[in-house]
Amino acid sequence: MPIVHHRKASFLSYPLWLGSRLFLRPTLSLWPLNRPGMAGLFLIDRLIAVGPKPSGVVRESMTLADRPVELIMPSGPSRRDAETAVLYLHGGAFVVCGLGSHRSIASRLSRACELPVFSLDYRQLPKAGVGASVADAVAAYRELIEERGYRRVIVAGDSAGGFLAGKVVEAAARDGLPRPVALLGFSPLLDLDSGTHPDRSSRSDAYIPQRKMAALTPLFERGPVPMFGVRRITALAGPDFPPTAIITAEGEFLEPDAIDLIELLDAAGVDAVAHSYSWQIHAFPVMTGSHPETVHSIEVTAAFATQAIREAKDADERKDKRAG
Template sequence: MQKIAGNQVAMSDFSDVPQNSVPARPNLPSRLLLRCIRWQEQLKRKHAGAEESETGRPHNAAQEMAAFLVRLRKAMDTPSFPLRLSSVPIRRVVTLSIPGAAGPMRARLFIPYGRVRGALLYLHGGGFVHCGLNSHYGICCRLARASGAAVLLPDYRLAPEHPFPAAIDDSQAALQWLAGASARYWGGKVAVAGDSAGGNLAAVLAQDGRGGLGPQPVMQLLYYPSLYGEKLFPSHRTYEKGYFLSRKSMQWYGDQYIQKPEHWLHPRFAPGLNPDLQGLPPAVIITAQCDPMRDEGTAYAQALERAGVEVIYRCYPGALHAFLNFYAFMPHGKAALRFGGKVLKKAFAG
């Protein structure tokens, strides 16, 4: 695996204090996406207002939060586009039950055509609060096809009902199950990948494996990951109002998952703060230029390189946070999935 090279955005050292800079303009597909999202939000507000006038609002904060989570999860755990238009054909997709940290856990297994070599644990994003087996269906189809590996997508427990460390504990249980399956059927190698909050979980699993707390992945593939807890970076300020993700929403997601102040600094939530990064598996870190979390991925790539870990880092110009989910009409999304699959294929073949 090559060292850090070919970045679309130059890498530089960052201080703890955010600095002002001029935000980059999203590319054309991103601008069209933002316009579509704003239009959908206007329709939803009109529809919600009509419903509230007929049924009345929840009577207390707990009921209101519960109702909000139901609506949020229903909206977010759906593919961005009809699967027949956006996914790619693979041999088989199986919904199954695997052991979780606190009991059985639903998961989906994606099997590509041809000889299957290796297994990838893919951990979905969604701020530890939403998304699931449906929202990332097409992403996993494409990674399975591009990598030639089996891909497991676990339905880990979500916050705020299940705060830290529920998500990472379920992810570790899924990785252990997948390692056993890979040893029986697919050559024994496993890798971890994820986007956003899922990238956080994948990075933690890589550190767990190095420490003997679970299987050791041969590679970690991190798409626009959250890695540093409350530590601030320049991109947090530059894009604090957000294109799709804002600094305020980042704080809200963190507050749902982290319920004890000391956990904000825990290495199983903020893996970038781990002082010892030596001996970790090779990493591919992909970020989006117009994303408040961009500099977290950049900083982690630099830290891994300083620790002697092989790293490939790419930042896609004009791309937004969560651009993978909109790969159906965003060229950068398809390119990032193809690239990730290509590197995974090499890792499993080596």
């Protein structure tokens, strides 16, 4: 089955879910979406960035496609693949979070996959709309392939970053670039208009309020770069889509789109799986550190990525032999 349900929750899951419901959800519901309100959210990333630094990795600040990026690599001996990398695209509804808030998840992926992870600081609201975010993600992917020497790139992201990962897949097909080796999503946003759908509800979500998502939707159109292509990633589902693994919280607001994508890909013959965890919060692998569901979700995601890389390498070797 392409949908794997994990319904036995760890004890730590319950206070985390309840705390998010009682405190985080009301805060998000009331937070103003005017320019000062959105601009002030950068402090969240700054505050998290001064916290404890992830262990087992080395980090380097650099630029990728003229945007700040943090390169994270496993420290110590590893079976590192010099031709494969991960492009990580952080979440935050295109308005909040950045390199600091997502340093932990990027580091855990780097250690688990034994790969370099490029965590991208793309443009977002209030300065730029989703078109600019997409353009930055696509430009970063292109540079990794065409200038940095990576033959295989995995695209990964949580929440809004999941939408950007899907748009990279779309752009690669449009521009004749090698498709990503795999797409990894943690509670991905797959539909820019999810907040305005009358048949959707966020009643069972720990902290995402649908009304706030609906209020954000018109802001996504802000320039300076118009967005190309689809607004719903499920429209791209087909046999040419890369292998895809998605982690969701059971009953969260964005889960129906994730399930739809996985089922469509499975029907098209694409290797695709979703792991749905009960009593978790949206993007819990990013929000939590070492509780059992986070550890397990990283393990299954890394195993999926490793298998996708192995199959891509085999395909590359066959291609090289034919060319030789």
